[in-house]
Amino acid sequence: MQDASHLLVEKPDKIKVSMIMDKHIINREKLDIAVLDFGGQYTHLIKRMLDELDVDVEILPYNVNYRQLLDFHVKGVVFGGGPNSVYEENAPRCDLNILRNNQLKILGICYGHQLIAHQLDGVVKKGVRCEYGLAELIIDDVNDPLFQGLPDRIQVWASHTDEVERLPLGGKTIAHSLNCSIEAFNIHNRIWGVQFHPEVSQTEHGYELLENFAVKICKCNRIQL
Numbered sequence: 001m002q003d004a005s006h007l008l009v010e011k012p013d014k015i016k017v018s019m020i021m022d023k024h025i026i027n028r029e030k031l032d033i034a035v036l037d038f039g040g041q042y043t044h045l046i047k048r049m050l051d052e053l054d055v056d057v058e059i060l061p062y063n064v065n066y067r068q069l070l071d072f073h074v075k076g077v078v079f080g081g082g083p084n085s086v087y088e089e090n091a092p093r094c095d096l097n098i099l100r101n102n103q104l105k106i107l108g109i110c111y112g113h114q115l116i117a118h119q120l121d122g123v124v125k126k127g128v129r130c131e132y133g134l135a136e137l138i139i140d141d142v143n144d145p146l147f148q149g150l151p152d153r154i155q156v157w158a159s160h161t162d163e164v165e166r167l168p169l170g171g172k173t174i175a176h177s178l179n180c181s182i183e184a185f186n187i188h189n190r191i192w193g194v195q196f197h198p199e200v201s202q203t204e205h206g207y208e209l210l211e212n213f214a215v216k217i218c219k220c221n222r223i224q225l
Contacts, residue, residue: 025058025060028058028072029072029073030056030072030073031056031057031058031072031073031074032055032056032057032074032075032076032214032218032220032221033050033055033056033057033058033074033075033076033077033078033214033218033220034057034058034059034060034064034069034072034074034076034077034078035047035050035057035058035059035060035077035078035080036059036060036061036062036064036077036078036079036080036094036112037059037060037061037062037080038062038079038080038081038082038084038092038111038112038115039082039083039084039092040080040081040082040083040109040110040111041081042080042081042109042197042199042200043059043080043081044059045199045200046078046080046109046199046210047059048199049198049199049206049207049210050078050210050214052207053207053210053211053214053215053222054222054223055214055215055220055222055223056220056223057214062079062092062093062094063092063094063095064095065095065097065098066095066097066098066101066104067097069098069104070101070103074104075104075105075218075219075220076104076105076106076107076213076214076217076218076220077098077104077105077106077107078106078107078108078109078112078213079094079106079107079108079109079111079112079113079115079116080109080110080111080112081109081110081111081112081159081197082110082111082112083111084111085124085126085161085162086111086114086115086118086124086162087118087124091115092115093115093119094115094119096119099116099119099120099191102190104190105190105191105213105217105218106190106191106192107146107191107192107193107194107213108191108192108193108194109193109194109196109197109198109199110159110194110195110196110197112193113164113184113185113193113194113195114162114163114164114193114195116168116187116191116193117164117166117167117168117171117185117193120168120169120171120187121168121169122164122165122166122167122168122171123164123165123166124162124163124164124165125162125163125165126161126162126163133157133158133159134155134156134157134158134202135155135156135157135158135177135178135179135180135183135196136153136154136155136156136177136178137153137154137155137156137175137176137177137183137184137196138152138153138175138176138177138183139151139152139153139154139174139175139184140173140174140175140176141172141174141175141186144174144186145189145212145216145217146174146184146186146192146194146209146212146213146217147174147175147184147209147212148212148216149208149212150205150208150209151205154203154204154205155202155203155204156177156183156196156197156198156202156203156204156206157196157197157200157202157203158177158180158183158195158196158197159197163180163181163182163195164182164185164193164195165182167182167185167187168187170187170188171185171186171187172185172186172187173185174186174192175194180195182195183195183196184196192213192217194209198210
């Protein structure tokens, strides 16, 4: 089957967008948070938790381009998880301009965390010790906007074999665990990555973390019913 991703290079019209998005999304004029789908099993949980925060959110294909996001007036983008390794030849990638555009706040989760580091010239490798299950997150910067109001140690749900070994230029580690030295990072207070899953019930304070991103960092207005 021919790859249709080339259709996303130019500024999209309704026909081109319809090839990758549901009709109800195409016809929207505004969207606060876009969750990019990289095939992760928890992607819909991310949307559901943001829905519970009364944030205007939709799941979009991972190969959406940044011009489409700007056309929707998106404030924040969440890169969801996925089953691939970022260094695989056919692993899904995002439009690099999404990461380079200063208008967008970004949060990467699990695969999204690794993909951000990889596409911005950091280093991702197979972890010495894989994490699957509960891990203790040790927050190194309790003043970081993503962790505002959280304790300095929380239980989180991790599920990964790869990990970020070296951060991109300008990145700093804001949390670690006993098995993973970079469980969370911040790049210029615009891009964040977390190796764990805040959207699942096993993670403590995951709701507050996503609230910090959507409401405090992205400045999303809660939907008034």
